Amino acid sequence: MSFFIAGAGGVGREALDAAIAAGAAVDAFLDDTLAGGKVRGLPVLRPTEAGPGAAYLIGIAAPAARARLAELLDQLGLTAATLVHPRAVIAPETRIADGCLVLANAHVSSSITVGPHAQVHYNATVGHDAVLDARVTVYPGANISGNVHLCADATVGSNAVVLQGLTVGEGAFVGAGAVVTRDVPAGQVVVGSPARPLPPCDR
Structure with missing residues (x-):
């Protein structure tokens, strides 16, 4: 084929x-x-x-x-x-949908659901029981903690951290290096540590 x-x-x-x-x-x-x-x-x-x-x-x-x-x-x-680099780790009971890309040294932990056309880039980690909906992007070095829900089209920037049990809403964008300590509403851009909304004039 x-x-x-x-x-x-x-x-x-x-x-x-x-x-x-x-x-x-x-x-x-x-x-x-x-x-x-x-x-x-x-x-x-x-x-x-x-x-x-x-x-x-x-x-x-x-x-x-x-x-x-x-x-x-x-x-x-x-x-x-679906394409998974052989140096990526996909733990047991994790389901990866069609069209996903998982790059080298990514670690996708136990009991995770990854939706269609999602991407987990190199050196990123995704914790247990997380849910990544369709077309989610996790950039290099990002750390998604356990039980996190990344809704469709959400993006988590390089070296950002999303803490345990939080939700990043549909189409939201977490800036590079941000530390997300509370839920992020749909469509919102957050930056900094702790992450705060980026004012519209700065986007």
């Missing part, structure tokens, strides 16, 4: 690294902007050039772009695949 990585930018190239480490052959990147060229020796095609029956993994950080591309590629008859 053919296998494509959607997105030939930074996350897409990191996804290729994971595929190489896992022994998974990648046929091409899918990227409208870079179509017709080559990246890391692989051809870059438009998403609409990918044939039905192939597998795909979206290597793009932005949740909205992941949602758009997943809908398009599903409609074209492709199937979402």
Whole structure:
């Protein structure tokens, strides 16, 4: 079966690294902007050039772009695949949905649910019984404590910490290095330690 990585930018190239480490052959990147060229020796095609029956993994950080591309590629008859770097740890009783990307040295602990097209980047940790909904992004070095709920399209920045039992709402963004000590409402951007809402004029 053919296998494509959607997105030939930074996350897409990191996804290729994971595929190489896992022994998974990648046929091409899918990227409208870079179509017709080559990246890391692989051809870059438009998403609409990918044939039905192939597998795909979206290597793009932005949740909205992941949602758009997943809908398009599903409609074209492709199937979402999950890619886990062999140096990542996935503990027992953890369920990872189709389309997820887990990079090197990530530690996804026991009894966790990871929704479709979520990403856990390198050196990030996710504690027991956490729930990551669709298209969640956990950036490098972030620490998600146990029983945390990251709602759909939420992003946790590099080296940020979300403390035990909290909820980060749909589409919320936790800035790099922030320490989340209370629930974050949907759509809110929080920064600092302890994390506080970022004023709209600073976004």
